[in-house]
Amino acid sequence: MFNLKKVKKARKRLAYLTSFLFKLFQINLRYKESRKDYGIEIFEYFYLPWNSEEEFNSNYDLISNHSLNPKSRLYTLYEMSQRYLSPNTSFIEVGCWKGGATGLVVLTNKNKNINYYACDTFSGVVNSSDKDSFFKGQEYSDTNISYINEIEKIVGEKIKTIEGIFPYSMNDVELDKPISFAHIDVDTYVSAKESLEFITENAIDGALVILDDFGGWFTDGVTKFGNELKSDKRYFVVPNHLGQLLIYKI
Numbered sequence: 001m002f003n004l005k006k007v008k009k010a011r012k013r014l015a016y017l018t019s020f021l022f023k024l025f026q027i028n029l030r031y032k033e034s035r036k037d038y039g040i041e042i043f044e045y046f047y048l049p050w051n052s053e054e055e056f057n058s059n060y061d062l063i064s065n066h067s068l069n070p071k072s073r074l075y076t077l078y079e080m081s082q083r084y085l086s087p088n089t090s091f092i093e094v095g096c097w098k099g100g101a102t103g104l105v106v107l108t109n110k111n112k113n114i115n116y117y118a119c120d121t122f123s124g125v126v127n128s129s130d131k132d133s134f135f136k137g138q139e140y141s142d143t144n145i146s147y148i149n150e151i152e153k154i155v156g157e158k159i160k161t162i163e164g165i166f167p168y169s170m171n172d173v174e175l176d177k178p179i180s181f182a183h184i185d186v187d188t189y190v191s192a193k194e195s196l197e198f199i200t201e202n203a204i205d206g207a208l209v210i211l212d213d214f215g216g217w218f219t220d221g222v223t224k225f226g227n228e229l230k231s232d233k234r235y236f237v238v239p240n241h242l243g244q245l246l247i248y249k250i
């Protein structure tokens with residue numbers, strides 16, 4: 001089955017194909033990439049459980065119009081929440097946009113007595129700094145709280161909606177239960193850093209935080225922040241190469 005000569009040939013063809021594809025992407029976006037650590041990789045990775053898992057797919061169908069995230073990354077939230085979102089704790093999403101990812105976590109974790117917090121400025125991305133080469137502010141402002149109300153109806157549970165710049169938006173909010181599982185999807189360095197600091201201060205040991213945008217093409221501020229965490233002894237971090245960094249609070 002594994003013939004090294006054939007495999008090497010196939011890998012060479014794949015390399016041509018991916019570099020051609022990456023050129024097409026750049027032409028399409030009218031952007032020329034000069035950084036060496038960006039490109040398209042077709043990983044030799046064939047196990048795609050999000051295609052076949054029935055419960056995930058029926059939950060996904062209910063919320064996919066309210067999320068920007070691809071199916072593979074939402075599957076991470078589905079799968080990891082089952083294990084790490086502990087009964088009688090809180091889930092928090094910073095950067096909920098229209099609430100689909102939070103909705104998926106609610107649908108997947110019924111009867112655990114969880115408090116759900118969906119946080120967003122509802123006026124777009126903030127905290128752009130010199131660490132962020134592409135995000136300038138106000139991207140993804142095409143949302144409002146009524147979308148979270150729609151998600152509440154779809155999932156049949158109450159979600160605490162927190163409007164404003166996180167974590168300052170939490171100043172007057174009492175967290176009744178500690179956080180065991182969280183999703184940060186905010187696009188900029190400062191927002192990602194401040195979100196993680198607040199979450200881990202209010203989380204149980206062993207809590208899991210999924211940091212989106214770590215592998216994004218245009219979210220280099222979050223990539224820088226995620227790479228800094230690799231040498232931070234308070235955390236154990238693992239990139240899953242779907243674009244997310246899994247951060248465990250030790």
Ligand SMILES: C[S@@+](CC[C@H](N)C(=O)[O-])C[C@H]1O[C@@H](n2cnc3c(N)ncnc32)[C@H](O)[C@@H]1O
Nearest residue numbers: 067068095097101120121124125166185186191
């Ligand atoms: C890419 S969208 C999130 C996508 C969403 N998680 C989903 O599944 O579709 C990024 C969101 O982060 C929000 N955001 C960025 N920084 C924030 C901050 N410091 N506080 C609150 N919201 C923030 C933006 O308003 C935007 O709606």
